[in-house]
Amino acid sequence: MNASQQRHYDTVEKAIVFIREHLNCQPNLSEVAEHVHLSEYHLQRLFTEWAGISPKRFMQSMTKERALQVLKTSSNLIDVADNVGLSGTGRLHDLIVSCEAMTPGDVKSMGAELIISFGEAQTPFGIAIIGWTERGICFLQFVDVSATGTVAILKEQWPLATYKQADAQGISDSIFAGSGDKVSLIVKGTNFQIKVWEALMKSHSGELFSYSQIAERIGSPKASRAVGSAIASNTIGFLIPCHRVIRGDGDVGQFRWGSDRKVAIQGWEAAQLG
Template identity: 55%
Template sequence: MRNTVADQARQYETVARAIAFIRSHARRQPTLNEISDSLGLSEFHLQRMFSEWAGVSPKRFLQYVTKQYAKQALRESADVLSVTLDTGLSSPGRLHDLMVTCEAMSPGEIKTGGAGLEIGFGAAPTPFGNALIAWTPRGICHLGFVEDAAMANAVAGLQQDWPAATLIQDRQRALQLAAEIFHAGPSTQALHLMLRGSNFQIKVWEALLSVAPGEMVSYTQLAQRTGVPKARRSVATAIAKNSIALLIPCHRVIRESGEIGSYRWGSDRKTALLAWEAAQAAR
Protein backbone atom coordinates (compact mmCIF):
# COMPACT_ATOMS: atom_id res chain seq x y z
CA MET A 1 0.00 0.00 0.00
CA ARG A 2 1.34 3.40 -0.93
CA ASN A 3 2.40 5.65 1.92
CA THR A 4 0.24 8.64 2.73
CA VAL A 5 1.80 12.09 2.81
CA ALA A 6 1.57 11.98 6.62
CA ASP A 7 3.54 8.71 6.63
CA GLN A 8 6.17 10.28 4.40
CA ALA A 9 6.37 13.32 6.68
CA ARG A 10 7.19 11.07 9.63
CA GLN A 11 9.76 9.15 7.60
CA TYR A 12 11.37 12.39 6.49
CA GLU A 13 12.38 13.18 10.06
CA THR A 14 14.55 10.06 10.07
CA VAL A 15 15.85 10.76 6.56
CA ALA A 16 16.87 14.29 7.59
CA ARG A 17 18.80 12.95 10.58
CA ALA A 18 20.53 10.42 8.33
CA ILE A 19 21.46 13.13 5.83
CA ALA A 20 22.83 15.36 8.58
CA PHE A 21 25.05 12.47 9.78
CA ILE A 22 26.23 11.71 6.25
CA ARG A 23 27.07 15.33 5.52
CA SER A 24 29.02 15.74 8.74
CA HIS A 25 31.04 12.57 8.02
CA ALA A 26 31.16 12.83 4.23
CA ARG A 27 34.94 12.64 3.93
CA ARG A 28 35.05 9.09 5.23
CA GLN A 29 31.86 7.91 3.51
CA PRO A 30 30.07 6.23 6.47
CA THR A 31 28.72 2.73 6.01
CA LEU A 32 25.06 1.81 6.27
CA ASN A 33 25.80 0.23 9.66
CA GLU A 34 27.36 3.46 10.97
CA ILE A 35 24.41 5.51 9.76
CA SER A 36 21.84 3.17 11.27
CA ASP A 37 23.75 3.09 14.58
CA SER A 38 23.77 6.90 14.72
CA LEU A 39 19.98 6.86 14.38
CA GLY A 40 19.42 4.05 16.86
CA LEU A 41 17.93 1.87 14.13
CA SER A 42 18.74 -1.51 12.67
CA GLU A 43 20.11 -1.69 9.13
CA PHE A 44 16.94 -3.52 8.12
CA HIS A 45 14.69 -0.77 9.50
CA LEU A 46 16.74 1.95 7.82
CA GLN A 47 16.72 0.04 4.53
CA ARG A 48 12.95 -0.40 4.63
CA MET A 49 12.27 3.20 5.63
CA PHE A 50 14.44 4.64 2.86
CA SER A 51 12.86 2.35 0.29
CA GLU A 52 9.36 3.36 1.38
CA TRP A 53 10.18 7.08 1.39
CA ALA A 54 12.42 7.43 -1.68
CA GLY A 55 11.61 4.29 -3.65
CA VAL A 56 15.28 3.26 -3.76
CA SER A 57 17.74 1.59 -1.42
CA PRO A 58 19.76 3.62 1.10
CA LYS A 59 22.97 2.90 -0.84
CA ARG A 60 21.46 4.24 -4.06
CA PHE A 61 19.89 7.20 -2.28
CA LEU A 62 23.16 8.12 -0.61
CA GLN A 63 24.86 8.26 -4.01
CA TYR A 64 22.55 11.14 -4.86
CA VAL A 65 23.71 13.25 -1.91
CA THR A 66 27.42 13.14 -2.80
CA LYS A 67 29.37 16.03 -4.24
CA GLN A 68 30.51 13.80 -7.10
CA TYR A 69 26.92 13.23 -8.19
CA ALA A 70 26.14 16.95 -7.92
CA LYS A 71 29.11 17.91 -10.10
CA GLN A 72 28.07 15.37 -12.73
CA ALA A 73 24.54 16.80 -12.68
CA LEU A 74 25.95 20.29 -13.28
CA ARG A 75 27.93 19.05 -16.28
CA GLU A 76 24.82 17.44 -17.72
CA SER A 77 22.84 20.63 -17.12
CA ALA A 78 25.47 22.57 -19.04
CA ASP A 79 24.95 20.24 -22.01
CA VAL A 80 21.17 20.64 -21.78
CA LEU A 81 21.53 24.40 -21.48
CA SER A 82 23.61 24.66 -24.66
CA VAL A 83 20.93 22.80 -26.62
CA THR A 84 18.19 24.86 -24.98
CA LEU A 85 19.85 28.14 -25.90
CA ASP A 86 20.55 26.98 -29.45
CA THR A 87 16.95 25.97 -30.09
CA GLY A 88 15.25 28.72 -28.12
CA LEU A 89 13.27 26.12 -26.18
CA SER A 90 12.92 25.76 -22.43
CA SER A 91 12.91 22.51 -20.53
CA PRO A 92 9.45 20.93 -20.31
CA GLY A 93 10.14 19.65 -16.81
CA ARG A 94 7.66 20.39 -14.07
CA LEU A 95 7.38 18.93 -10.59
CA HIS A 96 5.73 15.51 -11.06
CA ASP A 97 4.51 16.60 -14.50
CA LEU A 98 2.22 19.19 -12.94
CA MET A 99 1.32 22.23 -14.97
CA VAL A 100 2.37 25.35 -13.10
CA THR A 101 1.10 28.75 -14.19
CA CYS A 102 2.17 32.03 -12.67
CA GLU A 103 0.58 35.43 -12.29
CA ALA A 104 2.53 38.40 -11.00
CA MET A 105 1.05 41.03 -8.73
CA SER A 106 1.20 44.59 -9.99
CA PRO A 107 3.41 47.12 -8.16
CA GLY A 108 0.22 48.86 -7.02
CA GLU A 109 -1.16 45.67 -5.49
CA ILE A 110 2.14 45.05 -3.69
CA LYS A 111 2.19 48.60 -2.37
CA THR A 112 -1.22 48.24 -0.72
CA GLY A 113 -0.01 45.23 1.28
CA GLY A 114 -2.92 43.05 0.17
CA ALA A 115 -5.70 45.48 1.06
CA GLY A 116 -9.08 43.86 0.42
CA LEU A 117 -7.45 40.47 -0.20
CA GLU A 118 -8.47 37.30 1.64
CA ILE A 119 -5.65 34.82 2.08
CA GLY A 120 -6.40 31.27 3.13
CA PHE A 121 -3.71 29.40 5.03
CA GLY A 122 -3.08 26.18 6.85
CA ALA A 123 -0.44 23.68 7.96
CA ALA A 124 -0.12 20.34 6.21
CA PRO A 125 2.30 17.39 6.28
CA THR A 126 4.54 16.85 3.25
CA PRO A 127 7.21 14.25 2.38
CA PHE A 128 9.73 16.82 3.64
CA GLY A 129 8.14 17.78 6.94
CA ASN A 130 5.26 20.08 7.80
CA ALA A 131 4.58 23.10 5.63
CA LEU A 132 2.63 26.33 5.84
CA ILE A 133 0.62 26.87 2.66
CA ALA A 134 -1.19 30.10 1.82
CA TRP A 135 -3.35 30.95 -1.17
CA THR A 136 -5.55 33.62 -2.70
CA PRO A 137 -8.35 33.28 -5.28
CA ARG A 138 -5.60 33.80 -7.88
CA GLY A 139 -3.26 31.07 -6.70
CA ILE A 140 -0.78 29.81 -4.11
CA CYS A 141 1.21 32.73 -2.68
CA HIS A 142 3.28 30.95 -0.02
CA LEU A 143 4.70 27.49 0.63
CA GLY A 144 7.30 27.13 3.33
CA PHE A 145 8.58 24.22 5.40
CA VAL A 146 8.09 24.85 9.11
CA GLU A 147 8.92 22.93 12.25
CA ASP A 148 5.90 22.42 14.54
CA ALA A 149 7.23 24.72 17.27
CA ALA A 150 7.76 27.55 14.76
CA MET A 151 4.34 27.42 13.07
CA ALA A 152 2.88 30.35 15.04
CA ASN A 153 5.86 32.51 14.10
CA ALA A 154 5.51 31.48 10.47
CA VAL A 155 1.86 32.57 10.43
CA ALA A 156 2.87 35.88 12.04
CA GLY A 157 5.48 36.32 9.32
CA LEU A 158 2.85 35.66 6.66
CA GLN A 159 0.71 38.42 8.13
CA GLN A 160 3.70 40.78 8.10
CA ASP A 161 4.20 40.04 4.40
CA TRP A 162 0.55 40.89 3.76
CA PRO A 163 -0.23 43.48 6.47
CA ALA A 164 -3.51 44.71 5.00
CA ALA A 165 -4.88 41.30 3.99
CA THR A 166 -7.34 39.17 5.93
CA LEU A 167 -5.94 35.75 6.85
CA ILE A 168 -8.44 32.89 7.04
CA GLN A 169 -7.33 29.55 8.45
CA ASP A 170 -8.53 26.53 6.45
CA ARG A 171 -6.65 23.35 7.29
CA GLN A 172 -8.80 21.15 5.06
CA ARG A 173 -7.97 23.20 1.97
CA ALA A 174 -4.28 23.18 2.97
CA LEU A 175 -4.40 19.37 3.12
CA GLN A 176 -6.05 19.25 -0.31
CA LEU A 177 -3.40 21.51 -1.81
CA ALA A 178 -0.60 19.47 -0.25
CA ALA A 179 -2.08 16.33 -1.81
CA GLU A 180 -2.16 18.03 -5.22
CA ILE A 181 1.37 19.41 -4.93
CA PHE A 182 2.94 16.15 -3.81
CA HIS A 183 0.88 13.85 -6.01
CA ALA A 184 3.37 11.33 -7.39
CA GLY A 185 1.86 10.71 -10.81
CA PRO A 186 1.10 12.74 -13.94
CA SER A 187 -1.76 15.19 -13.56
CA THR A 188 -3.71 17.56 -15.73
CA GLN A 189 -4.59 19.65 -12.69
CA ALA A 190 -3.01 23.06 -13.14
CA LEU A 191 -1.49 24.73 -10.10
CA HIS A 192 -1.66 28.51 -10.15
CA LEU A 193 0.91 30.63 -8.33
CA MET A 194 0.60 34.30 -7.42
CA LEU A 195 4.05 35.85 -7.37
CA ARG A 196 4.94 38.88 -5.30
CA GLY A 197 8.26 40.42 -6.31
CA SER A 198 10.13 42.79 -8.57
CA ASN A 199 10.17 42.27 -12.33
CA PHE A 200 13.71 40.87 -12.10
CA GLN A 201 12.85 38.48 -9.27
CA ILE A 202 9.85 37.15 -11.19
CA LYS A 203 12.04 36.66 -14.26
CA VAL A 204 14.44 34.55 -12.17
CA TRP A 205 11.62 32.54 -10.61
CA GLU A 206 10.12 31.84 -14.03
CA ALA A 207 13.54 30.64 -15.23
CA LEU A 208 13.63 28.25 -12.28
CA LEU A 209 10.53 26.55 -13.68
CA SER A 210 12.64 25.41 -16.64
CA VAL A 211 14.86 23.35 -14.32
CA ALA A 212 13.39 19.86 -14.39
CA PRO A 213 13.06 17.51 -11.39
CA GLY A 214 16.29 15.56 -10.96
CA GLU A 215 18.26 18.35 -12.64
CA MET A 216 20.62 20.80 -10.92
CA VAL A 217 22.04 24.09 -12.15
CA SER A 218 24.63 26.49 -10.82
CA TYR A 219 23.94 30.14 -10.13
CA THR A 220 25.84 31.02 -13.29
CA GLN A 221 23.82 28.58 -15.37
CA LEU A 222 20.57 29.98 -13.99
CA ALA A 223 21.73 33.51 -14.78
CA GLN A 224 22.23 32.35 -18.37
CA ARG A 225 18.74 30.87 -18.46
CA THR A 226 17.38 34.13 -17.10
CA GLY A 227 19.06 36.01 -19.93
CA VAL A 228 21.43 37.97 -17.66
CA PRO A 229 24.65 35.89 -17.67
CA LYS A 230 26.65 38.51 -15.74
CA ALA A 231 24.08 39.00 -12.96
CA ARG A 232 24.96 35.96 -10.86
CA ARG A 233 24.81 37.84 -7.54
CA SER A 234 21.46 39.42 -8.34
CA VAL A 235 20.12 36.02 -9.36
CA ALA A 236 21.28 34.56 -6.03
CA THR A 237 19.50 37.36 -4.16
CA ALA A 238 16.28 36.72 -6.09
CA ILE A 239 16.49 33.01 -5.24
CA ALA A 240 16.80 33.86 -1.54
CA LYS A 241 13.61 35.94 -1.76
CA ASN A 242 11.51 33.05 -3.12
CA SER A 243 8.60 32.32 -0.75
CA ILE A 244 7.07 29.41 -2.67
CA ALA A 245 9.22 26.38 -1.96
CA LEU A 246 9.36 23.42 -4.32
CA LEU A 247 6.93 24.80 -6.90
CA ILE A 248 9.45 27.56 -7.61
CA PRO A 249 12.33 25.07 -7.34
CA CYS A 250 15.16 27.18 -5.92
CA HIS A 251 16.48 24.03 -4.23
CA ARG A 252 17.78 22.88 -7.64
CA VAL A 253 20.39 25.65 -7.72
CA ILE A 254 23.75 24.67 -6.20
CA ARG A 255 27.29 26.03 -6.18
CA GLU A 256 29.64 25.54 -9.14
CA SER A 257 31.86 23.44 -6.85
CA GLY A 258 29.10 20.87 -6.41
CA GLU A 259 28.45 21.95 -2.82
CA ILE A 260 24.74 22.04 -1.98
CA GLY A 261 24.92 25.53 -0.54
CA SER A 262 22.42 27.32 1.66
CA TYR A 263 18.65 27.06 1.54
CA ARG A 264 15.93 29.13 3.16
CA TRP A 265 14.40 25.98 4.68
CA GLY A 266 17.64 24.23 5.68
CA SER A 267 20.49 22.68 3.70
CA ASP A 268 19.70 19.16 4.95
CA ARG A 269 16.18 19.53 3.58
CA LYS A 270 17.61 20.84 0.30
CA THR A 271 19.82 17.75 0.09
CA ALA A 272 16.81 15.52 0.77
CA LEU A 273 14.76 17.28 -1.93
CA LEU A 274 17.50 16.88 -4.53
CA ALA A 275 18.19 13.26 -3.72
CA TRP A 276 14.48 12.38 -3.61
CA GLU A 277 13.90 14.01 -7.00
CA ALA A 278 16.92 12.23 -8.45
CA ALA A 279 15.54 8.92 -7.18
CA GLN A 280 12.13 9.62 -8.72
CA ALA A 281 13.71 10.63 -12.05
CA ALA A 282 15.83 7.46 -12.08
CA ARG A 283 12.75 5.33 -11.52
Protein backbone atom coordinates in the same frame (compact mmCIF):
# COMPACT_ATOMS: atom_id res chain seq x y z
CA MET B 1 1.03 12.54 6.05
CA ASN B 2 0.14 11.67 9.64
CA ALA B 3 2.17 12.03 12.83
CA SER B 4 3.81 8.66 12.25
CA GLN B 5 4.91 9.72 8.76
CA GLN B 6 6.28 12.95 10.21
CA ARG B 7 8.43 10.91 12.59
CA HIS B 8 9.58 8.82 9.64
CA TYR B 9 10.71 11.93 7.78
CA ASP B 10 12.49 13.18 10.90
CA THR B 11 14.36 9.86 11.09
CA VAL B 12 15.22 9.93 7.39
CA GLU B 13 16.39 13.54 7.68
CA LYS B 14 18.65 12.53 10.58
CA ALA B 15 20.07 9.75 8.42
CA ILE B 16 20.65 12.19 5.56
CA VAL B 17 22.48 14.60 7.86
CA PHE B 18 24.74 11.77 9.02
CA ILE B 19 25.41 10.61 5.46
CA ARG B 20 26.14 14.14 4.34
CA GLU B 21 28.52 14.84 7.22
CA HIS B 22 30.40 11.60 6.57
CA LEU B 23 30.15 11.50 2.79
CA ASN B 24 33.91 11.26 2.31
CA CYS B 25 33.94 8.09 4.41
CA GLN B 26 31.00 6.54 2.54
CA PRO B 27 29.34 5.12 5.70
CA ASN B 28 27.71 1.72 5.35
CA LEU B 29 24.14 0.86 6.26
CA SER B 30 25.13 -0.44 9.69
CA GLU B 31 26.77 2.85 10.66
CA VAL B 32 23.82 4.93 9.51
CA ALA B 33 21.33 2.62 11.23
CA GLU B 34 23.25 2.81 14.49
CA HIS B 35 23.21 6.61 14.34
CA VAL B 36 19.41 6.78 13.99
CA HIS B 37 18.84 3.94 16.48
CA LEU B 38 17.19 1.54 14.05
CA SER B 39 18.09 -1.91 12.82
CA GLU B 40 19.60 -2.12 9.36
CA TYR B 41 16.44 -3.85 8.13
CA HIS B 42 14.09 -1.16 9.44
CA LEU B 43 16.24 1.72 8.18
CA GLN B 44 16.51 0.16 4.73
CA ARG B 45 12.75 -0.33 4.55
CA LEU B 46 11.87 3.10 5.95
CA PHE B 47 14.35 4.96 3.78
CA THR B 48 13.30 3.11 0.63
CA GLU B 49 9.61 3.80 1.32
CA TRP B 50 10.37 7.50 1.67
CA ALA B 51 12.90 8.08 -1.12
CA GLY B 52 12.18 5.22 -3.47
CA ILE B 53 15.83 4.14 -3.36
CA SER B 54 18.16 2.62 -0.79
CA PRO B 55 20.36 4.69 1.54
CA LYS B 56 23.38 3.60 -0.52
CA ARG B 57 21.84 4.80 -3.79
CA PHE B 58 20.77 8.02 -2.12
CA MET B 59 24.32 8.56 -0.87
CA GLN B 60 25.61 8.14 -4.39
CA SER B 61 23.17 10.77 -5.62
CA MET B 62 24.55 13.21 -3.05
CA THR B 63 28.19 13.03 -4.11
CA LYS B 64 29.89 16.16 -5.35
CA GLU B 65 31.06 14.27 -8.43
CA ARG B 66 27.46 13.69 -9.46
CA ALA B 67 26.60 17.33 -8.83
CA LEU B 68 29.50 18.53 -10.94
CA GLN B 69 28.56 16.20 -13.75
CA VAL B 70 24.96 17.38 -13.68
CA LEU B 71 26.13 20.99 -13.80
CA LYS B 72 28.19 20.24 -16.91
CA THR B 73 25.17 18.86 -18.74
CA SER B 74 22.44 21.16 -17.42
CA SER B 75 23.34 24.46 -19.06
CA ASN B 76 21.17 23.92 -22.14
CA LEU B 77 18.46 21.69 -20.69
CA ILE B 78 16.64 24.64 -19.19
CA ASP B 79 16.05 25.98 -22.71
CA VAL B 80 13.74 23.19 -23.74
CA ALA B 81 11.12 23.38 -20.98
CA ASP B 82 8.30 25.86 -20.69
CA ASN B 83 7.12 24.66 -17.31
CA VAL B 84 8.45 22.61 -14.46
CA GLY B 85 7.80 18.90 -14.98
CA LEU B 86 8.03 16.60 -12.01
CA SER B 87 7.85 13.24 -13.71
CA GLY B 88 9.41 9.87 -13.27
CA THR B 89 8.84 6.20 -12.85
CA GLY B 90 8.08 6.54 -9.15
CA ARG B 91 5.23 8.23 -7.32
CA LEU B 92 5.26 11.55 -9.14
CA HIS B 93 2.97 12.37 -12.03
CA ASP B 94 3.37 15.43 -14.23
CA LEU B 95 2.86 18.66 -12.36
CA ILE B 96 2.52 21.82 -14.44
CA VAL B 97 3.21 25.09 -12.67
CA SER B 98 2.22 28.48 -14.06
CA CYS B 99 3.29 31.79 -12.60
CA GLU B 100 1.43 35.11 -12.43
CA ALA B 101 2.75 38.29 -10.80
CA MET B 102 0.63 40.21 -8.34
CA THR B 103 -0.90 43.25 -10.02
CA PRO B 104 0.56 46.70 -9.28
CA GLY B 105 -2.72 47.49 -7.55
CA ASP B 106 -2.33 44.49 -5.24
CA VAL B 107 1.20 45.53 -4.35
CA LYS B 108 0.31 49.19 -3.80
CA SER B 109 -2.65 48.33 -1.58
CA MET B 110 -0.59 45.80 0.43
CA GLY B 111 -3.34 43.28 -0.23
CA ALA B 112 -6.21 45.35 1.12
CA GLU B 113 -8.71 43.58 -1.16
CA LEU B 114 -7.03 40.17 -1.07
CA ILE B 115 -8.56 37.19 0.69
CA ILE B 116 -5.78 34.76 1.58
CA SER B 117 -6.54 31.32 2.92
CA PHE B 118 -3.79 29.55 4.82
CA GLY B 119 -3.19 26.36 6.70
CA GLU B 120 -0.68 23.89 8.05
CA ALA B 121 -0.01 20.71 6.10
CA GLN B 122 2.24 17.69 6.19
CA THR B 123 4.67 17.23 3.30
CA PRO B 124 7.40 14.66 2.56
CA PHE B 125 9.83 17.22 4.00
CA GLY B 126 8.07 18.11 7.22
CA ILE B 127 5.32 20.55 8.12
CA ALA B 128 4.65 23.52 5.83
CA ILE B 129 2.42 26.56 5.91
CA ILE B 130 0.63 27.11 2.61
CA GLY B 131 -1.19 30.31 1.64
CA TRP B 132 -3.42 30.76 -1.41
CA THR B 133 -5.90 33.10 -3.05
CA GLU B 134 -8.61 32.31 -5.59
CA ARG B 135 -5.94 32.92 -8.25
CA GLY B 136 -3.33 30.52 -6.91
CA ILE B 137 -0.74 29.65 -4.27
CA CYS B 138 1.10 32.68 -2.89
CA PHE B 139 3.11 31.12 -0.06
CA LEU B 140 4.69 27.79 0.84
CA GLN B 141 7.26 27.67 3.59
CA PHE B 142 8.54 24.74 5.58
CA VAL B 143 8.27 25.08 9.34
CA ASP B 144 11.51 24.64 11.26
CA VAL B 145 10.64 26.17 14.61
CA SER B 146 7.21 27.77 14.90
CA ALA B 147 4.13 27.49 12.70
CA THR B 148 2.91 30.74 14.25
CA GLY B 149 6.13 32.47 13.28
CA THR B 150 5.84 31.18 9.71
CA VAL B 151 2.26 32.44 9.44
CA ALA B 152 3.54 35.81 10.67
CA ILE B 153 5.95 35.91 7.70
CA LEU B 154 2.98 35.41 5.37
CA LYS B 155 1.01 38.19 7.03
CA GLU B 156 3.98 40.56 6.88
CA GLN B 157 3.87 40.28 3.10
CA TRP B 158 0.24 41.40 2.92
CA PRO B 159 -0.56 43.29 6.13
CA LEU B 160 -3.95 44.56 4.95
CA ALA B 161 -5.25 41.32 3.47
CA THR B 162 -8.08 39.31 4.98
CA TYR B 163 -6.83 35.95 6.26
CA LYS B 164 -8.88 32.81 6.66
CA GLN B 165 -7.49 29.64 8.22
CA ALA B 166 -8.40 26.58 6.17
CA ASP B 167 -7.43 22.97 5.51
CA ALA B 168 -4.27 22.97 3.37
CA GLN B 169 -3.65 19.23 3.35
CA GLY B 170 -5.44 18.64 0.08
CA ILE B 171 -3.29 21.25 -1.63
CA SER B 172 -0.15 19.71 -0.16
CA ASP B 173 -1.18 16.24 -1.31
CA SER B 174 -1.83 17.56 -4.81
CA ILE B 175 1.64 19.10 -4.94
CA PHE B 176 3.73 16.35 -3.40
CA ALA B 177 1.78 13.18 -4.18
CA GLY B 178 1.54 14.08 -7.85
CA SER B 179 -2.13 14.48 -8.73
CA GLY B 180 -1.29 15.80 -12.19
CA ASP B 181 -3.31 18.97 -11.59
CA LYS B 182 -2.15 22.34 -12.85
CA VAL B 183 -0.80 24.54 -10.07
CA SER B 184 -0.98 28.32 -10.35
CA LEU B 185 1.35 30.58 -8.37
CA ILE B 186 0.84 34.21 -7.47
CA VAL B 187 4.21 35.86 -6.89
CA LYS B 188 5.27 39.22 -5.51
CA GLY B 189 8.72 40.49 -6.43
CA THR B 190 10.80 42.79 -8.57
CA ASN B 191 11.06 42.20 -12.30
CA PHE B 192 14.53 40.71 -11.78
CA GLN B 193 13.36 38.37 -9.03
CA ILE B 194 10.44 37.15 -11.14
CA LYS B 195 12.79 36.49 -14.08
CA VAL B 196 14.95 34.32 -11.82
CA TRP B 197 11.96 32.45 -10.41
CA GLU B 198 10.52 31.84 -13.88
CA ALA B 199 13.88 30.47 -15.05
CA LEU B 200 13.83 28.02 -12.14
CA MET B 201 10.31 26.91 -13.03
CA LYS B 202 11.54 26.02 -16.52
CA SER B 203 13.83 23.38 -15.02
CA HIS B 204 13.03 19.72 -14.50
CA SER B 205 13.07 17.44 -11.50
CA GLY B 206 16.58 16.09 -10.94
CA GLU B 207 18.38 18.96 -12.70
CA LEU B 208 20.91 21.12 -10.88
CA PHE B 209 22.23 24.55 -11.84
CA SER B 210 24.85 26.96 -10.61
CA TYR B 211 24.03 30.58 -9.82
CA SER B 212 26.06 31.66 -12.85
CA GLN B 213 24.09 29.35 -15.15
CA ILE B 214 20.83 30.92 -14.01
CA ALA B 215 22.35 34.39 -14.45
CA GLU B 216 23.32 33.52 -18.02
CA ARG B 217 19.89 32.10 -18.72
CA ILE B 218 18.13 35.34 -17.80
CA GLY B 219 20.56 37.41 -19.86
CA SER B 220 22.54 38.86 -16.94
CA PRO B 221 25.75 36.79 -16.89
CA LYS B 222 27.46 39.03 -14.32
CA ALA B 223 24.55 38.95 -11.88
CA SER B 224 25.29 35.72 -10.00
CA ARG B 225 25.17 37.49 -6.64
CA ALA B 226 21.85 39.13 -7.48
CA VAL B 227 20.51 35.73 -8.57
CA GLY B 228 21.45 34.41 -5.14
CA SER B 229 19.55 37.26 -3.49
CA ALA B 230 16.49 36.60 -5.63
CA ILE B 231 16.57 32.93 -4.72
CA ALA B 232 16.87 33.79 -1.03
CA SER B 233 13.75 35.97 -1.37
CA ASN B 234 11.61 33.11 -2.65
CA THR B 235 8.66 32.45 -0.34
CA ILE B 236 7.09 29.64 -2.39
CA GLY B 237 9.27 26.68 -1.57
CA PHE B 238 9.51 23.58 -3.78
CA LEU B 239 7.18 24.96 -6.48
CA ILE B 240 9.70 27.67 -7.26
CA PRO B 241 12.53 25.12 -7.11
CA CYS B 242 15.41 27.10 -5.65
CA HIS B 243 16.62 23.78 -4.19
CA ARG B 244 17.98 22.98 -7.69
CA VAL B 245 20.58 25.75 -7.54
CA ILE B 246 23.95 24.81 -6.04
CA ARG B 247 27.41 26.31 -5.95
CA GLY B 248 29.62 26.07 -9.01
CA ASP B 249 32.04 23.77 -7.17
CA GLY B 250 29.26 21.21 -6.62
CA ASP B 251 28.65 22.07 -2.96
CA VAL B 252 24.97 22.08 -2.03
CA GLY B 253 25.09 25.70 -0.84
CA GLN B 254 22.63 27.53 1.38
CA PHE B 255 18.87 27.11 1.50
CA ARG B 256 16.21 29.17 3.21
CA TRP B 257 14.81 26.09 4.92
CA GLY B 258 18.10 24.38 5.75
CA SER B 259 20.73 22.76 3.56
CA ASP B 260 19.83 19.30 4.88
CA ARG B 261 16.27 19.71 3.67
CA LYS B 262 17.69 20.95 0.35
CA VAL B 263 19.72 17.76 -0.02
CA ALA B 264 16.66 15.70 0.93
CA ILE B 265 14.55 17.34 -1.79
CA GLN B 266 17.29 16.94 -4.39
CA GLY B 267 17.71 13.25 -3.54
CA TRP B 268 13.96 12.66 -3.45
CA GLU B 269 13.53 14.20 -6.91
CA ALA B 270 16.47 12.24 -8.29
CA ALA B 271 14.97 9.04 -6.87
CA GLN B 272 11.77 9.57 -8.84
CA LEU B 273 13.76 9.50 -12.07
CA GLY B 274 15.64 6.33 -11.30
